[in-house]
Amino acid sequence: MKIAVQSEDFDLNFELTRMRESRKDIGALVSFVGLVRDLNDGDTVSQLTLEHYPGMTEKALQTIVLDATSRWAVLDATVVHRVGSLQASEQIVLVAVASAHRDQAFKACEFIMDYLKTQAPFWKKELTASGERWLDDKDSDHDAQQRWQLP
Amino acid sequence: MKIKIFDFARLKETWKFSSEDLELPDAELSLLKLKGLLAKRSEVWQKMLLGSLKVRGAINHELVDDQALIVDGDEVAFFPPVTGG
Structure with a gap:
């Protein structure tokens, strides 16, 4: 399991190769990469700045990955989240999950992203033509997280 | 404390x-x-803590609700709902 919060970019192929070569019982490797878009709420975004809570962020991500591991047959997982200033089309986040079969890996990957969005202490600030603005949390993200709750 | x-x-x-x-x-x-104590500091504090912004709290790096207890030595954090990913 690898959890990293960093300002540097990451290399998807390097991370997937590392996971793939670490063991021979992996049958499915699912990954998600989140990117900076140049348009949000109808405005052109020239820069995105990500702030986080050092110490808590790593712990929250670890808890989320462990929760996923307890619910699905996850063999390995990688979460890399960038902080600092990013430009349009840059990579923000990588979640990669390895399991024996695709169903488990797809579900665990989605679960980790949905929880990361609503539980991990990151905050986005956009720079648009009219200045800087902090983003508000979205109901759709909370709904996406709620659907995983066990009865 | x-x-x-x-x-x-x-x-x-x-x-x-x-x-x-x-x-x-x-x-x-x-x-x-x-939150109530800090809100008394000034209007700016009150507006942020008790206004329309949803403020979330953490104690020692764990997300908690308003009823959670703070004791000596704790690290308490206040922040808006998270927006990463």
């Missing part, structure tokens, strides 16, 4: 501080009561 307070994102920008050591007469205190 002595505690340390941190704040992030919009709160940090508005309050213009990122951490503060605080000494309180209480042996323990709920997060809600601490």
Whole structure:
């Protein structure tokens, strides 16, 4: 399991190769990469700045990955989240999950992203033509997280 | 008790501080009561803590609700709902 919060970019192929070569019982490797878009709420975004809570962020991500591991047959997982200033089309986040079969890996990957969005202490600030603005949390993200709750 | 307070994102920008050591007469205190105490500092504090912004709290790096108890040595953080990913 690898959890990293960093300002540097990451290399998807390097991370997937590392996971793939670490063991021979992996049958499915699912990954998600989140990117900076140049348009949000109808405005052109020239820069995105990500702030986080050092110490808590790593712990929250670890808890989320462990929760996923307890619910699905996850063999390995990688979460890399960038902080600092990013430009349009840059990579923000990588979640990669390895399991024996695709169903488990797809579900665990989605679960980790949905929880990361609503539980991990990151905050986005956009720079648009009219200045800087902090983003508000979205109901759709909370709904996406709620659907995983066990009865 | 002595505690340390941190704040992030919009709160940090508005309050213009990122951490503060605080000494309180209480042996323990709920997060809600601490919010109430801090809100008395000024209108700016009150607006952020008790206004329309949804403020989330963490004690020692764990997300908690308003009823959670703070004790000596705790690290308390206030921040807006998270927006990463």
